[in-house]
């Protein structure tokens with residue numbers, strides 16, 4: 307019985323860390339949907355979309371030399387890519403920028419979205 311209790315307690319202590327590591331790895335695979343247009347390495351080139359290094363907490367529309375849509379140029383004033391803004395935008399880009407230029411239909415799967423956010427956080 308004591309051994310069982312110990313196993314349960316150890317399992318509970320380790321589970322959150324194991325889940326987190328897995329999430330970011332799974333999120334890296336979800337990010338493959340974004341790679342057609344975005345790089346995420348430090349100083350990576352801009353493609354159809356801007357480089358996304360350090361996107362969590364980054365000022366919106368702030369990549370020098372990237373031609374953002376007029377809609378983004380209006381909206382970005384004082385805006386930051388908080389986790390909440392990112393979730394809204396990635397779930398449905400038109401919800402944040404109805405006339406934005408990101409042609410991505412949106413990611414509706416919540417688990418995949420959680421994994422993707424975990425991955426984005428590691429890329430800073």
Ligand code: HEC
Nearest residue numbers: 340343354355356366367368374375378406407408409410
């Ligand atoms: C078909 C190309 C394309 C795909 C696929 C795409 N994006 Fe984008 N993304 C863009 C473009 C273009 C913009 C600039 C939007 C604007 O100016 O309105 C953008 C902008 C962004 C921004 C704002 C960056 C900034 O500097 O403020 C984020 C965040 C972002 N994309 C995340 C993602 C994620 C995450 C995915 C995958 C789930 C993804 N994008 C898929 C083209 C794409």
